[in-house]
Amino acid sequence: MTKSRILAAVLMVSVVGSYVALAQQGPARRSPMTFFVTSRPIGDGGNLGGLAGADAHCQTLAAAVGAGDRTWHAYLSTQARPGKPAINARDRLGTGPWYNFNGEMIARDLAHLHGDTLELARLGNNLTKLTGLTEKGQIVPGLNDYPDPRDNDWDWVKTTPYSNRHEMLTGTQPDGRAFADDLDYTCDNWTSNGGPEPGAPFGPLAAAPGKPNAQIGFPDRNGGGNGSWNSSHGTRGCSQRALPMTHGVGMFYCFAIN
């Protein structure tokens, strides 16, 4: 697959932007970016250096494109540990509304983002493949983009920006809250780069006793038997090599809280 295709896709974003603006009859003024998908992972699997490390990654990427004047938080939950309560991703984002690189609204508020009522949940928020952009305005390659037999292999995936990498680390339930059971959904609160053991059989994509695991969602809303942006399924493990086995590389969502 050629680079011209992603360029075409990027060009289309501007067209899409105007389409959505028309459809919403919104003002022409562009709202500053308060949401993005990290354009690159930290690179050590599920070890993000904890929430602090992930937040710093958001801040660094934002600063590099001139958005460093805001306070950025990664959309990640952590699970309860002895003496430490759980942290819910949804409690780390401020109150919204949040806009992407193009000034398109992702969600009005926390209830819209997460679908807090039946009607809101059925309608969904506005996070789609065409709005779930990186801090540089790039579309994240998703399901059926640039198909290649090597796109589950980190050794190849790390050499190209053009392979499906649509799994965002969240560690979160669909309502934006941390999991309450004892299994691992957060790569040990974003400090683990372990698993799977070499040659270990592929089990279901779910948390299991003793298994390093992260819950993920999709900005392109395609895959996993549902289209959840924040809580579709688990991973094979937490190593950098494990994440591409299911089409992730360890990217995540960043939100500005102010």
Place this chain on the structure above:
Amino acid sequence: MTRTTTSIVAAVLLALAGVDMAPAQGRGQAPPRPMGFFVTSVGIGSGGDLGGLAGADAHCAALAAAVGGGNRTWRAYLSTQARPGQPAVNARDRIGDGPWYNSKGGLISQHQSQLHGDTLIEAQRGSNLFKQFALTEKGEVVRGVGDPGPNVHDMLTGSQTDGRAFTDSADRTCNNWTSSGAGSAQVGHSDRIGNGNTSWNSSHATTGCSQADLASWGGAGLFYCFAVN
């Protein structure tokens, strides 16, 4: 086969299918997954006038038969509104109980509750009716926002998000799918993009019911078809 063996085999199959389960499409696993869902590859061509529910159902059946799916009973996913002497018809009550698979064997939804998000967690998580799975009977992805060529992602439904007919007096169904002029149709998006939401069945209303009106909103009078059996 014992239950244990079955679950081991299932686990192995899952592992082989691998990754984000998308590739489960077309891998030829048992049990068979005959097509029970598709997006019409073409519209009827007369805007919101589908010849009523009967005409729309016949369109589903004809398209299915052309690709070897004619042995099932097909229903268009459309609601109609109450009229004097005629109760409303809810799209969700017309399509059986599932599970429904697309033309490549990919799962769209296990059951009504997942399809419509009847519980909060089901609604938050969603069904698998997304762009890469909402294929035509020929297995094509439907052109959506950002694709080359005219966007035809508006799917006629005439339905609320829960799959039921609207109960107010405004026209939501191009006069119960008989108008190609005045009126309005509620539509969803097969690519789940547009209008600030991701609804597959109730994103917005059109202005007008002519074929040109539908095109101006990003539609071609396409709709969803489901097999009831």
